[in-house]
Amino acid sequence: MLVGVVAALALLAPILPIRDPLALDLGHRLAAPGAHHLLGTDQAGRDVLSRIIWGSRESLQIALSAVLLGCLFGVTLGLIAGYKNGSILEMVITRCFDVLFSIPLLVLAIALLGILGARPVEILGFTLTDKIKLVGLIGLSFTPALGRIAYASALVEAKADYVRAKKAQGAGWIELVFVEIFPNAVPSVIVQATLFVGVAIIVEASLSFVGLGVQPPTPSWGTMLADARNYIFSGEWWVAVFPGLAICATVVGFNLLGDALRDLLDPRGGAKSTFV
């Protein structure tokens, strides 16, 4: 439900009857919430509500792409490692997951973002924008966890009769892994991926908050909070409170969705959720 509302708002932002999130209105700086501006305005007179809605596009885009990227790498590697049980390839892949698990990825990501700089950089002819860097680093940090889940199911499925039957019919390993085994690994991966979308939203907001993520003036929940930091002492509470509430509501939504999917797809995972 919550996820649906947020997604709809994000998708419909261009046609909703809301103000331009970038329009400056210096005559109405830091206006309190009221009939004119439902959630007030920020230090440049920009409408907070419309910035939150436009900001949801950035946050969802980055979070969803990061999780998809993590799934792409993690699941592919995990499935191959699980199928090629006992091979050197399996050892290399699982070792890589171990290494990624045992380093402080968030700290490393922040350092790498710092070295690359927040502005777009060009490497080997590719232009890396701030968003692509964020997606890459957050996605990478999800890879080992998603990979291990895919690996665990591939280990089990690879020994199942239906896979061996296919193999006896002469199917190649690529077909076996991606056509036969993959669909059986999907449910548990989806549950984890949904929960990770929530984490990705928080990580993106945190990075943007400290100035290493989405760059102003693009509205994002993290940059809005970074601006708001200066105004909590002078009483303009709305600039700080509402973007955070938007983050909470969205992340709660993804967490509840993840729990519900677990009950639906992976019922051994726990009791029925009473939330949704």
Next chain:
Amino acid sequence: MIGFLAKRLAFAVTVVIAVSFLIFAMARLVPTSPAYLVLGADAGHAEVAAFEAKYGLDRPLLAQYGTWIHGVVTRFDFGVSFVSGRPISTEVAETLPVTLELILASMVLCLAISIPLGVISAFQSGGFVDHALRVVSVLGVSTPGFWLGLVLILLLSVKAGWLPPGDLPRPSDGVGPHLLALILPCFCLAIYYTAIISRMTRSSVMEVLHQDYVRTAVAMGLSKTKIRMIYILRNGLIPIISVAAMSCGYMFGWAIVIEQVFNIPGICRALLAAIFARDYNLMQAAVLVITLAFVLLNFLADIGYRLLNPRVSW
């Protein structure tokens, strides 16, 4: 057991070396020489070359790394910051204890809340505490700590004036104000892991609750309290130890944001400041120290788990 320890230690050392080399190399692949930071953007070629020769920046990457890591290991010498001119070891010695205190205090707070909460909700599954825990834990994992920090500063510091909004006075200037200033940052850093660990405690205790040996103990007529305290908790809480140690490691990442919000002079804030000042020497030192702490915590978690749980082979 010795074999396991040796293997585990070798892995940890390899990881630390790999991560520190990665950061070291990345920082040196940046096209602009740090010489321009020190000498100014309009420095001449000869000056830059002299500067690079003085600090060994013209040597091959591996040789530079070798010298650096050798200095770190043998003399606790991380080199000199090109921005402030101070030795980085001083910087690390000043800021690391602050972050360690913040993280340990947060973990103590986290365990003090989450273990009783998780245990009670497991024992009274379906009761009030259990339902409350479900709601609180979803909110806990969904609330960004830094935003909670802003809101709490707004409510408790600006409006109510109960707690200081930031800055961490040294313990030598009075233990009271020091501890008071730690409350908000610790709470914000702890909330996410409080939610996670209380849920884990619940499911871990629930699992033990249905084991055969517990049923046997009940059948033998042992008192409920004795069964719960000795038989269930001792086994149910073992997994929590490694989760807690790993969470401490992850807290270093979140501490970067929390130290920023509360203006706490820890190593994570120093890392962020170094990034923005392009102070790569300080940055690589901070990443090395944090990685070391992270790997060490994981190592201890592994050892502790095996020591407490004799069923896991070495």
